[in-house]
Amino acid sequence: MSEQAAVSIPQGLVEAVRGAKNVAVLTGAGISAESGLPTFRDPQTGLWEKFRPEDLATPEAFQRNPKLVWEWYAHRRELMGLAQPNPGHAALAAIERHAATFTLITQNIDGLHQRAGSRNVLELHGNIARTRCFEEDTLVESWSANGEVPPHCPRCGGLLRPDVVWFGESLPEETFEQALEAAIFCDLFFSIGTSGLVEPAASLTEVARRAGATIVVLNLEVEPLASPDLYQLNGPAGQTLPELVRQAWQGEV
Structure with missing residues (x-):
């Protein structure tokens, strides 16, 4: 898979992921699209x-x-x-195993993160199986x-x-409060496969940035960028995230 990696992984990001204690992740439809949805x-x-x-x-x-x-x-x-979880879902579950605290905040309703092994999942828009x-x-x-x-x-x-959650309805209040807390207290925040336009979920990235977290934006519409506090990766999560995990933890998928 590393030969097919969508993007090169900045070394600074590898070190940030390896050293992160508190990780928060926001995912949108892009990661599920790679599972054919x-x-x-x-x-x-x-x-x-x-x-x-x-x-x-x-x-x-x-x-x-x-x-x-x-x-x-x-x-x-x-x-x-x-649909089946893809390697991007599995890579996030792997990152969770290494972090002291890990919160996966998703706008998706498909349950693929849980099926891939993620444990601490906040579903902002509910779950179609319920x-x-x-x-x-x-x-x-x-x-x-x-x-x-x-x-x-x-x-x-x-x-x-x-x-x-339908148009015109509010997000579940307790779930969003937990997501907000995760964004405030994380030291590494991922925004994956989401346009960043749908509020109030979109505000979580800015909340994390203002609180001092390193921000990682991964989708198909960003310009690549690498700086100590902001990494923008243009590529599919199903290729990029497994490569990041491999480099951070020496071969683990």
Whole structure:
């Protein structure tokens, strides 16, 4: 894999990763795209090509046509269930094993980080594998399989929805507070596969920078840069992160 590394790894970054005690990582759709998952704004295909994602991911859309929204998320859940963690996910799990404290903050809803072995994961936008009641806003583990679409809450009879954050909804407050704390107290902060435009998650990188952390930005749209407190790496996470891990810990993948 090292022969295929997307970018050369600055030696200063290798040393920063090797010496970091408190690491925080923010990931976005880019790292999951390398597992074959379309990003949220990629063109829809098949039955869904006439819909914009924004028309299927709001509370208003669910109230207007709950069956349509449920079936779209069932389609996405199937795609995500078939996807496999890629070497970028595995490399982040390896970094976690070496750090004294490690917090992985993700905007993704696919659960791939956990499947790759990451343990301390904060899901800012929820997880598509979970379900909650639209009325009570509580998680629901099981319900009657009577063919209703969407199914109904066994407690109150309300409609069930995926446990994800829709447009117009706030991030889970406690989860974001934990993410903010991780950004404030880390000495190394990664921003991987995210545009850095979606607030409030985008602000975490700036919070970490102001608190004195070394910042690493890895995506396909940045200009390469290497300085003692900011590294910008242009390349795919699935090639770059494993190479970084190898160089930091002498061969470990």
